[in-house]
Amino acid sequence: MGKxxxxxxxxxxxxxxxxSAALGAALAQNGDKVxxxxxxxxxxxxxxxxGAERRVVYDLVNVIQGEAKLTQxxxxxxxxxxxYLLPASQTRDKDNLTAEGVEKVVGALRTHxxxxxxxxxxxxxxxxxxxxxxxxxxxxxxxxxxxxVRDSDRIIGLLDSKTAKAEAGxxxxxxxxxxxxxxxxxxxxxxxxxxxxxxxxxxxxxxxIPESMDVLRASNIGSPVTLADERSAPxxxxxxxxxxxxxxxxxxxxxxxxxxxxxxxxxxxxA
Amino acid sequence: xNLRRLFFRPQSAPAARERLQVLLAHERLSxxxxxxxxxxxxxxxxxIARHVQVDNEKVNVRMERGAQVSTLAVDIEIPFDAGKKAx
Numbered sequence: 001m002g003k004x005x006x007x008x009x010x011x012x013x014x015x016x017x018x019x020s021a022a023l024g025a026a027l028a029q030n031g032d033k034v035x036x037x038x039x040x041x042x043x044x045x046x047x048x049x050x051g052a053e054r055r056v057v058y059d060l061v062n063v064i065q066g067e068a069k070l071t072q073x074x075x076x077x078x079x080x081x082x083x084y085l086l087p088a089s090q091t092r093d094k095d096n097l098t099a100e101g102v103e104k105v106v107g108a109l110r111t112h113x114x115x116x117x118x119x120x121x122x123x124x125x126x127x128x129x130x131x132x133x134x135x136x137x138x139x140x141x142x143x144x145x146x147x148x149v150r151d152s153d154r155i156i157g158l159l160d161s162k163t164a165k166a167e168a169g170x171x172x173x174x175x176x177x178x179x180x181x182x183x184x185x186x187x188x189x190x191x192x193x194x195x196x197x198x199x200x201x202x203x204x205x206x207x208x209i210p211e212s213m214d215v216l217r218a219s220n221i222g223s224p225v226t227l228a229d230e231r232s233a234p235x236x237x238x239x240x241x242x243x244x245x246x247x248x249x250x251x252x253x254x255x256x257x258x259x260x261x262x263x264x265x266x267x268x269x270x271a
Numbered sequence: 272x273n274l275r276r277l278f279f280r281p282q283s284a285p286a287a288r289e290r291l292q293v294l295l296a297h298e299r300l301s302x303x304x305x306x307x308x309x310x311x312x313x314x315x316x317x318x319i320a321r322h323v324q325v326d327n328e329k330v331n332v333r334m335e336r337g338a339q340v341s342t343l344a345v346d347i348e349i350p351f352d353a354g355k356k357a358x
Binding site for chain 1: 282283284285287288290291292294295298299
């Protein structure tokens with residue numbers, strides 16, 4: 001039985017889709033069988049970020065409505081043969097996502113894959129609550145910025161009350177993924193530090209993804225950042241996050257923090 | 272001017288941290304339906320409405336949520352003959 005992970009945040013634009021693609025690819029790069037599911041009905045983008053936008057035939061809503069089989073809707077990644085994508089519908093209304101339908105699809109995926117990664121839409125409505133509904137593990141993507149932290153706090157509240165696990169009296173495993181972190185700005189006191197965010201949200205840290213050009217470059221070419229440039233800082237941070245997800249205990253390093261005098265000097269100037 | 276800004280500008284992250292801590296402390300309580308200030312506000316207005324017919328536009332409620340102390344100010348204009356009408 002595979003593990004179901006929801007990648008969620010409340011706020012939009014913090015990096016849920018980028019992170020879903022990068023984590024999914026990183027898990028598959030280790031040989032695990034992974035499916036990444038786009039729950040953002042009406043505004044799908046995971047297909048684009050993963051470079052599969054021209055190969056979408058059927059989608060999640062087609063499967064739920066019984067118009068296509070699950071195997072017909074799954075798209076296999078061209079670079080990694082154990083990585084699959086289940087796209088969201090672009091044209092249908094999000095009301096087509098039914099609780100029973102989602103439960104059936106996620107249940108079926110769980111039996112075929114090691115990891116089922118649910119990329120949640122922003123907000124706290126139907127799409128978001130259904131994406132988290134059957135998760136074993138939640139990854140809360142947060143930027144070191146007040147509105148993102150506030151929305152993450154709200155999402156953590158929903159994870160603890162509205163998921164199937166929570167309703168059964170169990171605890172859902174929650175992890176914080178801090179994205180777009182800029183150590184130079186944090187050091188200057190103009191960005192919330194890692195410890196600030198951890199203290200406020202009080203959930204364990206899965207990883208820190210540095211603010212980086214490599215993330216935009218990867219989405220420009222339609223490749224998860226862990227595949228586009230395996231040795232870039234964000235890719236390394238995602239690989240570390242995946243190791244922690246597997247239960248390895250490795251220390252969290254703050255990317256770019258150990259910089260010499262020149263690094264600091266230029267870091268200031270650039271920002 | 273630029274140098275001055277670079278060296279003397281106060282840090283903004285501590286303010287972000289403090290504002291979030293206060294805000295979230297209150298929001299966590301209110302999502303469990305137990306935010307005292309909100310409850311007091313609603314109940315005070317209910318009690319007043321029971322006795323006096325008040326024009327909604329003449330009700331002014333202010334709340335200030337703080338880390339240690341919150342304040343609630345309810346300012347209601349009660350017309351001279353309001354009591355008779357309600358009775």
